[in-house]
Amino acid sequence: MSNLTDMEIFARVVGAGSMSAAGREMSLSPAVVSKRIRRLEDKLGTRLLQRTTRQIAMTEAGQGFYERVVAILASVEEAEAFVSRGSAQARGTLKVAAPTSFGRLHIAPYLGKFLKDNPDLSINLDLGDDFVDIVGEGYDLAIRIAELSDSSLVARKLAPVHRILCAAPSYLAEHGEPATIEDLLENHVCLAAVNQDPWRLMGPHGIETVRTIAPIRTNSSEVVRECLLAGVGVALRSTWDIGPELREGKLKIVLPQYRASKDVGLHAVYPSRRFLPAKVRVFIDFLAGLYGPSPYWDAGLDAWLEGPDTAKAS
16 A cells, blocks of 8 residues: 555645645655655656656656556545445546636536535636646646647547627628728728637638737726627627627628638546546536537527528528
8 A cells, every 4th residue: 555655645746736735635754755855756766747846747757657656546536435435426626727708707607506416526626828837746637628630648639619700780881891801901900819720711712810909908808798799890709709799799700701620629628538637527427418519608699500501681
């Protein structure tokens, strides 16, 4: 069991970001933590952590070892739960990363129900618009809205994401509706956060990449949203973000023949498919059941989402 304890100490150090913080979590002195890490490295014959006076960082070997250690500890946790409770229960703390706006709108309102159904769980929900290092920062999973590329991580699609070009009626009344992509870029205000990727739009001529230049510079997607509603310009937004405003007529779709890539989706991303901890599995299943292939935020928008011809008719 000493080897297993050393693995747990190593995982705690990675998750906490320092040996002293891990020691406080486990009621161990930093000297004991350091000694146990050294013993583990000596046994493995490789360095797992690079140490400086201010921080630690995993080596390449440490990264791979950490992914496997997390799986081992999760399986031990489930085995203990099975013996003590008769089945594998979701228990412990679930550390989740999610985009700021999506987490506020579509995760936070449902956490009460989730915790009521899983009383042995607590949740650490970190919101931010940058991709986190799931393994390196000790997250159990991350919610990502993206067109995912090849990765060593595992992803489960939770829902489709529809992104459309839209503007407020007040803006269109003053500037008119853009007739083409060229017209949009040359004669209209395009709103986008500075850290947002170029718009990749599917249209009559296939995929077109649109690089926007806006008079407002911000790293906040929520600022872009507020400027859009205030009639400042045109923006590419997801229906999960502006569904109510579309239904209420506060926003109008422009250039309906263009949509963002259909490969963009809402995903739960986690380190390993094997020995998936019960706490991760139940949370992913909860979100998948909550959203699904026809998420609630798209209700009433079928005419716009089915295709350009239908959208124009509506």
